[in-house]
Amino acid sequence: MIKKSTLRNLCKIVDEKNVVFESEKLGEFSIDGVLPQIVLSPNNIDQVSEIMKLASKDALSVIPWGSGTKSALGNKPDRADIILSTKNLDRIIEHGASDLVATTECGITLKKFQEALNKENQFLAVDPPHVTHVNRRATIGGIIATNDSGPERLRYGAIREFLIGIKVVKADGSIFKGGSKVVKNVAGYDLPKLYVGSLGTLGIIVEATFRLYPVPEYSQTYVASFSSLEDCQETISTLLNSHLVITSLELLNPDLAASLAKRNDVDINDSRYSLVIGIRSVEKAVKEQIPSVKKICDQNNGNGFLISGTPEEKLWEDIRNFPWIILKSDRVVSKVGVVVTQIPQVLQTIKQISNEYGVKIYVSVRAGNGICIIALKGEGPSVNNALKHLRNFISSINGHLVLLEAPSEIKNSFDVWGEIGSGLGIMKRIKANYDPNNLLNPGRYI
Amino acid sequence: MTTQHKTKSSSWKNKFREKLIEIIGKEGVISSDDELLAYDCDALTGYRIKPVFVVLPTNTKQVSQVIKECYLENIPFVPRGAGTGLSGGALPTDEGIVISLTRMNKILDVDIPNQRVVVEPGVVNLWVTNAVSPYGYYYAPDPSSQIVCTIGGNVAENSGGVHCLKYGVTTNHVLGVEMVLPDGEIIEIGGKALDHPGYDIAGLVVGSEGLLGIVTKVTLKIIKKPEAVKTLLASYDNVEDAGASVSGITARGVIPAGMEIMDSLCIKSVEETIGAGYPIDAGAILLVELDGPSAEVEAQLPIVEEVLKDNNAIQIKIAKNSKERDLLWKGRKSAFPAMGRISSDYYVQDGVIPRSKLAEVLGEIAELSKKYDLRVANVFHAGDGNLHPLVLYDASKEGDLDKTLELAGEILKVCVDKGGSITGEHGVGHDKKRFLSLMFDDNDLDAMNLIRCAFDNKDLCNPGKLFPTPRTCVEPGMKKFEEHPVQKAGMGEMY
Numbered sequence: 006m007i008k009k010s011t012l013r014n015l016c017k018i019v020d021e022k023n024v025v026f027e028s029e030k031l032g033e034f035s036i037d038g039v040l041p042q043i044v045l046s047p048n049n050i051d052q053v054s055e056i057m058k059l060a061s062k063d064a065l066s067v068i069p070w071g072s073g074t075k076s077a078l079g080n081k082p083d084r085a086d087i088i089l090s091t092k093n094l095d096r097i098i099e100h101g102a103s104d105l106v107a108t109t110e111c112g113i114t115l116k117k118f119q120e121a122l123n124k125e126n127q128f129l130a131v132d133p134p135h136v137t138h139v140n141r142r143a144t145i146g147g148i149i150a151t152n153d154s155g156p157e158r159l160r161y162g163a164i165r166e167f168l169i170g171i172k173v174v175k176a177d178g179s180i181f182k183g184g185s186k187v188v189k190n191v192a193g194y195d196l197p198k199l200y201v202g203s204l205g206t207l208g209i210i211v212e213a214t215f216r217l218y219p220v221p222e223y224s225q226t227y228v229a230s231f232s233s234l235e236d237c238q239e240t241i242s243t244l245l246n247s248h249l250v251i252t253s254l255e256l257l258n259p260d261l262a263a264s265l266a267k268r269n270d271v272d273i274n275d276s277r278y279s280l281v282i283g284i285r286s287v288e289k290a291v292k293e294q295i296p297s298v299k300k301i302c303d304q305n306n307g308n309g310f311l312i313s314g315t316p317e318e319k320l321w322e323d324i325r326n327f328p329w330i331i332l333k334s335d336r337v338v339s340k341v342g343v344v345v346t347q348i349p350q351v352l353q354t355i356k357q358i359s360n361e362y363g364v365k366i367y368v369s370v371r372a373g374n375g376i377c378i379i380a381l382k383g384e385g386p387s388v389n390n391a392l393k394h395l396r397n398f399i400s401s402i403n404g405h406l407v408l409l410e411a412p413s414e415i416k417n418s419f420d421v422w423g424e425i426g427s428g429l430g431i432m433k434r435i436k437a438n439y440d441p442n443n444l445l446n447p448g449r450y451i
Numbered sequence: 452m453t454t455q456h457k458t459k460s461s462s463w464k465n466k467f468r469e470k471l472i473e474i475i476g477k478e479g480v481i482s483s484d485d486e487l488l489a490y491d492c493d494a495l496t497g498y499r500i501k502p503v504f505v506v507l508p509t510n511t512k513q514v515s516q517v518i519k520e521c522y523l524e525n526i527p528f529v530p531r532g533a534g535t536g537l538s539g540g541a542l543p544t545d546e547g548i549v550i551s552l553t554r555m556n557k558i559l560d561v562d563i564p565n566q567r568v569v570v571e572p573g574v575v576n577l578w579v580t581n582a583v584s585p586y587g588y589y590y591a592p593d594p595s596s597q598i599v600c601t602i603g604g605n606v607a608e609n610s611g612g613v614h615c616l617k618y619g620v621t622t623n624h625v626l627g628v629e630m631v632l633p634d635g636e637i638i639e640i641g642g643k644a645l646d647h648p649g650y651d652i653a654g655l656v657v658g659s660e661g662l663l664g665i666v667t668k669v670t671l672k673i674i675k676k677p678e679a680v681k682t683l684l685a686s687y688d689n690v691e692d693a694g695a696s697v698s699g700i701t702a703r704g705v706i707p708a709g710m711e712i713m714d715s716l717c718i719k720s721v722e723e724t725i726g727a728g729y730p731i732d733a734g735a736i737l738l739v740e741l742d743g744p745s746a747e748v749e750a751q752l753p754i755v756e757e758v759l760k761d762n763n764a765i766q767i768k769i770a771k772n773s774k775e776r777d778l779l780w781k782g783r784k785s786a787f788p789a790m791g792r793i794s795s796d797y798y799v800q801d802g803v804i805p806r807s808k809l810a811e812v813l814g815e816i817a818e819l820s821k822k823y824d825l826r827v828a829n830v831f832h833a834g835d836g837n838l839h840p841l842v843l844y845d846a847s848k849e850g851d852l853d854k855t856l857e858l859a860g861e862i863l864k865v866c867v868d869k870g871g872s873i874t875g876e877h878g879v880g881h882d883k884k885r886f887l888s889l890m891f892d893d894n895d896l897d898a899m900n901l902i903r904c905a906f907d908n909k910d911l912c913n914p915g916k917l918f919p920t921p922r923t924c925v926e927p928g929m930k931k932f933e934e935h936p937v938q939k940a941g942m943g944e945m946y
Contacts, residue, residue, distance in 0.1 A: 103698045103807040104836070126704065152646065163645075165654060166623050173898075181898040185890065187803045188616075189835040190872035191609045191658050192879055192890055193917070194899045195622065198654025202646075219704035242564060246587070248678035250744050287704075290747035342644040344565040375565075375644055407648050422648040427638040432650045434905040439898075451650060 007042050007086055011063050015087070018055045019047050023093065034070065034088050036449075037081040037413050041068065046090040050110075050172070050180060050211045053089065057209065058178030060087060066447050067176075069205035071112060071147030074135035077410035078151055079204055079449030080421045091146050094211060097121050099186075106186060108170065108214040111146030118145060127217040130161035132253075134326045146210045152202030155325045156253035156283070159373035161218065164201060170214030171197040173207070176440040180211075188216045199435070204450045207439045221285035224252075225295050226317045229302040229309030230262065230277040236305040237278045238349045241372045243301050244282070245345065249294050251373065253283040255324055258352060258368040260359075264331050269320050271312055278352070280307065280372065281324065283317075324369055328380035328410075331367060335384045337392060337411040341377040343404035351377060354398050362391040375404075384412050389419070396423060422450065457524070458503045458546040467524065471506055471548075474516045479554065481505040490549050493534040493541040494596075495882055497852075502529070502543035507554045511629060511637055511667040517550060518665065519635030527911045530661040532572065532604030535596040537799055538880030540607060540660045544914055550665060552603045558582050559668065567626070567643045568671045572603025576610075579671060588673040591618040594876070595784050606666050609658030611876040613709045613783065614740070616834030618674070620876070622657040629668035630656060633907035642670055655902065660878050661913040663906040677742035680708075681752055682776040685764040686733035690714050690829070692763045693735040694809035697833045699758040700739065701806070705751045710834035711738040711783050714813075716793070717828045717841075724789040727782025728775075730766060737764075737833065738779060786830045787841065794826070794843035796852075800859045801877040802866035806836045815865045816840055823858040825851075837875035838866070864889060879917045888919045896922065 007015070016024050025031065025044035034044055047053045060067050065086040070076070072092065091112030100107040102125040109118055115129070115136050122128050132155030135143040143153065149171075154163045161167075170184035173196075183196025200210055231237040237256065244251060257265065257279045266273035273279055282298050284291050295311060302309050312320065323330060328338040343351055348370055359366045365382040379395070381388050392408075392415065399406045400423070408421040425432070432451045436443075457463045464482075471480045481487060482504050491499040503526075508514045521528050527547030534541055543549050556573035563586045568579055576597040579590040593612035594600055600610070606628070611620040627641030640652045656663050687693045693712045700707060713721070714735050722731045729736055739755055741748045752769075759767055770776035790797040804812050813829065820827040826843040840862055844855040863873045867889045873879070879887055888896070896918065904924035906912070915921070 101805060101807065103702060104805040105701055106805070152651075162619075162623065165651060166619060175898070179894050179897070181894040182891070183895065183898065185803075185872045187805055187836055187871050187875075189611060189620065189803050189832070189837045189875040191620075191876055192872050192874050192883075192887060193895070194902050195609070195654055195658045196898060196902075198622070198651045198657075199902075201651050201654070203650055207650075219701070219706070222704065245566070246564075246675070248675065248744055250747070286744075286747050287750040289750040290744055293746035294744055340646065342646045344562075344567070344643045346564045376646060403642070404644050405647055407646075425649040426640075426647070428640045428649055428652050430636070431632065431638060431652060431905060435650065435902065438901040438905045 007065055008063060011059060012043065014059055015043065015045060015056065018052050019045050023048065034073070036068065036076050036085060037416060039082050039085045041085045041088040044088040044090055046093050048093045050094070050174065053174045053209050053211055054178045054180055056087070056089060057174050057176060060444060061177050061442065064442050064444065066444050068446055069150070069209050071144030072114065072141045074138070074141050074143045075147055075151045075153065079446065081413070081416060081448065082446065083448030089209060091144060091209070098212065100125065102127060105217045106169070106188065106214060107217055108186060108212060109145060111149070111210045111213055112144055114142040114144050115148060116142050122217060123220065126220050128220050129215050130157065130167060130218045131155065131164050132157045132325060134329065137322065145213055149201055149210055149213060150203060150205050156255050156321065156371060159254055159371060160250070160252040165198055167215045168197045168201060168213055169216055171200055171210060172212035173200065174209040174211055176208065176442065176444050184214065186214045205446045206436060206450050208445065223288035223291045224283065224285040224317065225291050225311060225313045226281060226283040226320065227295055227298045227302070227309050227311050228271065228273060228279060228281050229307035230273065230279045231305065231307045232277050234278055234349050234352055236307060237280060240280060240302055240305040240307055241345070244298065245373055247297070247301070249297055250286065251282060252285040253321070254371070254373040255281040256348065256370040256372040257281065258355065260365060261327060261367040261369055264367065265320065265323050265327065268323060269316065271316055271320060272310060281320065283321065327367060327369060328378065332380055332382055335382065335412060337381040337388055337415060338409040339379050339406050340409055341379060341399055341404055341406045343375045343377070343399065343402060345372065345375050347402055347404065348372060348375065350402065355379065355395065358391050358394050362387045364388055364391045384414065389415050392419060400424065464503065468504060470520055471504060471517060475506055475508050475513050479507040479509065490531065490551070491543060493536040493539060495537055495539040495542070495880070498539050498542050498881055500543045500545060502547060502549040505549040505551055507551045509554045511631065514550065514665055514667055515631045515635045515637050518631050518633065521548065521911055522634050522909065525909060525911065527914050529913050530603070530607065530665045532601035533575070533599045535600040536604060536608060536878065536880065537801070538874070538878040538882040540878050540880035540916060542881045552601065552665070555667065562643065563588065565643055566673050568673055570602050570669055570671065572601060572606070572666050572669060574602050576600050576602060576605055583673050587676050589676050590671060590673050591624055592621045595787070602669050602671070603666055606657050606669055607659065607661045608876065608878045611832070611837070613711060613832060616710060616832070617706050617708045622654060624672045625653055625657050625669060626672055627670035628653050628656055628666045630664045630666045632664045633909070633912040660880060660917050662903055662917060664912060679745040679748040680740065680742045680776065681748050682770040682779055683739045683755060684729070684768040684779055685737045685759045686730040686766045687737070687764055688734045690735040690813050691810040693737040694813070694833065696737055696759050696762040696764065697809065698807055699762055700755055703754050703758060705754055707739050707834060708742040709738070709740045712736070712831045712833040713783065713786060714829040716826060717786050717830050720789040720793045720828070721782045721786055724792045725781060725785055727778050729782055733765065738783060790828060790841050790843060796844050796846045798842045798844065798855050798859055800838070800840045800842065800862050801874050802838050802863050802871060803875040804836045804838065804866050804869045804871035806833070808869040809833065809836070812838070812865055812869055816862055819858055819861050823854055825855060825858055835875070836871065860886065881916055884917055884919050887917065
């Protein structure tokens with residue numbers, strides 16, 4: 006419990022309208038059923054620092070919060086005294102268009118950030134889910150903290166490749182920066198990297214500087230379906246081993262293909278594995294590469310069609326967001342990392358698990374880099390067992406499975422992160438040095 | 452007994468040497484004075500310290516055992532690859548040993564379908580590309596020293612090269628490391644698959660200049676060679692126009708594989724040395740390399756040409772074949788050694804500025820050159836704003852070196868004032884630690900120190916590097932010592 010006097014002091018730091026403590030309003034900030042006592046939305050970095058100083062003094066736990074799109078990630082928090090919302094830290098500080106860099110406060114939504122960058126025909130090359138949702142839109146800070154990414158990672162890499170500078174408020178309220186505002190820099194430790202995927206356990210990420218890319222002028226997507234997984238895999242390896250520069254290469258399992266076919270006006274064959282192959286570049290380069298893509302698919306018995314414009318955008322939007330679109334509730338979403346050549350085994354095993362446990366499983370595989378987004382439908386022991394079976398299999402082939410979202414009953418008996426490995430000790434020491442009283446997101450991660 | 456006394460005592464030295472031999476074998480322990488001299492510096496030859504011993508382990512276990520002995524005896528150790536570093540990162544430390552990784556030089560796994568290569572740290576950068584090029588792949592980071600420098604050293608320094616504008620630097624190509632922590636523990640981070648759960652320790656270790664432990668195995672990403680490559684050479688009356696061309700090209704949405712600028716002094720010395728076909732009377736030249744699918748390169752080429760012309764390029768030459776292209780690049784890659792032709796000695800500076808500030812910074816460098824009465828030749832990785840001003844001096848002239856270092860330091864101040872960095876690829880090491888506080892305040896440095904302390908609380912691993920002033924490690928949870936107000940006011944002292 007937060008002491009009354011401390012509550013009063015906390016409320017003095019931010020404006021009245023930026024405090025939420027009424028129990029009926031706190032519900033939307035629930036994390037695995039754990040409710041905070043107060044939600045504070047500071048207006049600037051100094052206020053963040055003041056809050057952390059007070060929290061530190063009274064050993065209050067603090068949960069950083071962007072817009073809550075990924076609040077289901079992580080184990081159940083041990084405690085949650087304060088939720089610190091970054092929603093008011095949404096100002097773009099500088100966009101150096103001629104240097105292809107931009108610095109922004111981290112509470113800004115990716116959507117708003119991209120819209121500003123687009124004015125100069127530039128963009129931040131990440132395409133994670135939850136960007137266009139009506140109410141809750143992924144923020145820059147949240148994307149950094151969860152290392153979220155999307156299909157275009159094949160071409161551009163994940164956010165770690167673009168994050169060149171960072172400003173953080175540590176647990177004790179001290180403010181520091183790491184990296185720089187230029188694209189090439191090796192002065193000091195690369196602290197921005199440490200914050201990518203740190204899930205708010207090492208500080209409140211308040212400012213970030215990114216390198217940007219020019220918006221590609223043209224885009225087309227070829228969608229092909231395959232009756233056998235072998236043909237599909239052969240196509241993938243031929244594409245990857247070719248000179249084609251593919252922006253995104255997604256492999257959908259039949260259940261997902263069927264579901265997306267229903268939602269989109271495109272003719273996806275719903276009983277087969279589908280490959281969705283996107284190329285973005287100058288118009289000439291796109292138009293000359295697509296026929297090669299088609300030829301490779303044809304050679305491997307893949308039937309396909311070409312889309313561009315709105316249907317293309319909508320299909321990719323659906324692929325990025327499929328677990329949350331298809332399954333409105335009772336969903337179990339996980340992210341698996343394997344190497345590309347293991348993809349067929351993973352998909353075979355998923356099919357087998359789906360049959361064995363009678364659980365519907367939707368899978369989208371980033372076929373160029375081995376990241377698989379897997380959504381299981383339902384709850385109860387069968388889903389739980391299917392999930393455990395899948396984790397065991399993935400571990401047995403040296404891959405890893407992280408649970409992105411699941412009902413509490415599953416999380417209670419399933420470690421979200423799985424085996425972290427021999428690096429866990431050093432991670433704990435870093436955590437202890439940055440947050441000695443374990444105030445930031447206690448219990449959820451490291 | 453303090454460390455210092457220890458390493459001076461011959462009985463302790465003999466005993467410690469025996470232990471090292473027991474771990475590595477006689478051939479892997481260097482202790483004779485003349486052989487130790489070969490390790491007393493890296494490519495920053497102005498500073499030299501003779502180590503107590505040099506050990507050359509052949510596997511991870513040996514590295515771990517050596518480090519455990521050092522930990523037990525409080526002996527500092529410095530990791531070393533090929534010793535090509537330019538910031539003194541592998542400079543031995545007083546009373547410490549050097550751990551050279553050159554005998555751990557095996558390529559462990561070439562996995563083409565998954566586009567991964569696993570190597571030991573002593574593997575030379577170029578060997579990686581050589582191992583995968585029969586399959587049409589290459590390893591992207593290509594520092595100028597790539598024929599000798601090692602992957603372990605590249606990891607420590609986060610090395611770049613001439614193609615990093617488009618393809619990134621070492622950190623963008625390292626997916627996992629096995630390393631020995633400064634207490635001897637062996638850990639494995641990341642690997643062939645992406646997004647291992649846990650903090651991005653590999654991201655932290657790359658570029659940590661050998662302060663966080665010794666990397667013993669590295670998983671690298673390789674990429675497909677591009678279908679087409681076009682290299683253009685444009686000459687200009689002045690460097691400003693060349694700089695404006697660089698910004699102009701990216702503003703048009705084109706990200707070339709590399710963009711390099713050389714000024715007139717550089718052009719002259721390169722031409723006199725190797726004859727790369729550069730126009731010898733030009734004020735500056737710009738090399739632009741486009742690569743990718745043929746259609747993309749073909750579409751970009753006219754855009755680039757247009758930008759070059761708009762920015763007053765006098766002459767534009769496009770390499771017709773790989774032979775011509777190699778010659779154009781050879782000129783750039785021999786820019787440093789070519790300085791020997793026009794000056795007895797030179798100091799290589801390494802700073803970064805926002806690309807758009809190129810013209811102003813060059814003006815300021817020219818003024819500094821006048822002020823110090825020393826010639827400065829300029830080569831840049833212009834695409835990413837990484838400057839390499841070469842300060843020419845004569846070591847035999849009294850005071851010339853001091854003046855040179857002062858001028859080189861002034862250049863860094865200019866870089867930071869423009870929002871840039873004191874180093875883009877050579878590292879802080881020993882050479883630049885006093886400049887680190889130009890970029891980072893005490894809070895920033897404290898945050899870095901917390902990392903160092905998490906890894907190396909005894910300060911044994913490459914100590915005395917990177918940080919401007921020694922920083923101690925405080926136990927987690929302990930409050931930092933704060934001055935009493937009376938002290939702060941200068942009214943009393945602690946006793």
